[in-house]
Amino acid sequence: MSKCNYQVLKNEEGILRLPELDDPSIVRYVDSAEDQNFGYLCLQLCEYTLEYIRNKDAGPWIKKLVCQVLDSLKVLHSQKILHRDLKPQNVLIDVKGKARLADFGISRRLPKGQTTLRTGSAGTKCWMASETLEEETNTPYKSNTDIQVAGMLIYYMLSGGHHPFGDDFRCECNIVDGKYNLDQVKDVLAQDLIEWMIDSKPEQRPKVEECLKHPFFWLDDRRVEYLRRVGNRDEASNCRKANQELVNSLEQCAGDASKEWKHKFPQELVQKMDGKRKSYPENTLGLLRFIRNLHEHYIKDAAQVDLMTLFPDLFGRVYKFAKNQGWNSVTPLKQMFTKDVTPSFVASSTGPEENLGVPVQESHLT
Template sequence: MTKYVTGRARLADFGISRQLNMGQTTLYTISAGTKCWKARETLDEDSGIGYKRSTDIQVAGMLMYYIISGGHHPFGKGIHCEMNIFQGKYTLEHVDDEMTRDLIEWMINEEPEKRPTVEDTLAHPYFWAEERRVEYLRKIGNEKEAENCRKSDPRLLHALDQCAEGRSFTNWKSKMPPELMDKLDGKKKAYPDNTLGLLRFIRNLHEHYTEDADSVDMMTMFPDLFGCVYKFAKKMEWNSRSSLKKMFHREDVRY
């Protein structure tokens, strides 16, 4: 990796790189690359290796972790590194951010077909601006589960409570500006002091009280809310719903 004159990072050293022809998805050749920086499917040097775009994705995930963690390899170091790559044994202990971990885990998956494409990678929430993250929370707050936050399924609430335990948004109502709560939290329709209640509150705040919404920085107030909600929605497969799916399209990414 080198630094361009504009100050932006650039990848370098493409000595063994090849450009695939239009419609070509795989290049068969002998194993090549730097020790500990090869994708799992290229480690068998005695067989013809099929290099695909997913091959580069796994190595890019390793490099991403190395840079963000300050020099640590997700598959360890020394003689065990390549064996760990082959067996899919990794650790991301040197990175705390949930979105970073989520993307890297996806990229370094031992199964090539389960890794993201380049477009999937760039559309991942790790690259989303704060404005887009708030938009996502608003959309989640518009889903039926949040709309029915006052009479939610106890099993759903329990699962969310486990996800939210010890987070910054626990008892969120006490952390909001009192005048804002007085305005939105009517006596007959008080918001539950749980995650679904907060998501519905965010939705209504941005939908009906635009000026007040502009004065509240949810991402600063609750820095771990987005990561928790995204991971939970992913687990519940909410992100594949038509109302949310567009958020993850490459053309929607904001730089």
């Protein structure tokens, strides 16, 4: 880097040399040098930037990258470091397919005991938070400033390279006005997470730890447990005589997720559980109660049923409905949101994580 920008380089070097950032989620510092005209940083060689995912299908490997990006931000925020320049070009993919956060030239560490840093506006066009765009001087930066831009980045990843606030010249105006469109991402849970992160009100945005606990990252066994707990609520136990307004509202939210659900289970199992009384109405509330009783009283049969394959959209739809009803904020569902994402999501995409125990070296070049 030219010495006219030398302070940016030295700032990045200072951050990367912190022992706390010797982490699989952060690009690794190797060496530094300088001559009469330039300063140099030698960093870990990676394969490509996140721009690689343009027009790629959002398969399971993309979800892993999303989780890895959030995990890298968690590492920064745990050390009170604000990145301030999140964008696709600053997420690198290493030789093992793992995402690593890079480019800390304008990153800053919060002063001890403070949660806000005020500086001039910094960042890249269309990859800046709403509060950053509104104030050019004395701009407030907090951890939730990074979170909004990380939400834009997640949408970019899951949509194959699109921006939630638009891909044209109106993008920054839309960020300030809070006008977004998530139509390129069909996953209800992904939409819910992104909407939370890109909220125009900074205080409404989640912390990165809360992002990693979001149901978008849950594995199937945890999703089934959630459905079982919903099926244990009084509304579901009384499914045959449930409030019709509640039933209609749930059906509207579920759409086709539970349509003709009895025909999707082995018929002998339905007959065994339903009996002559036809205990379970063929609506979503009836299905949730059926799931609860299946896992409560017919454990061996439950082990033979892959609920997530039979009803791929059910969990997301029920989660959204329960959230709107306030059910997720009370016991026993509340406890489902207290655990971090499973470590398998932040592991390397193609193999075990490399050993990062490489000592930091001092260059003797001048």
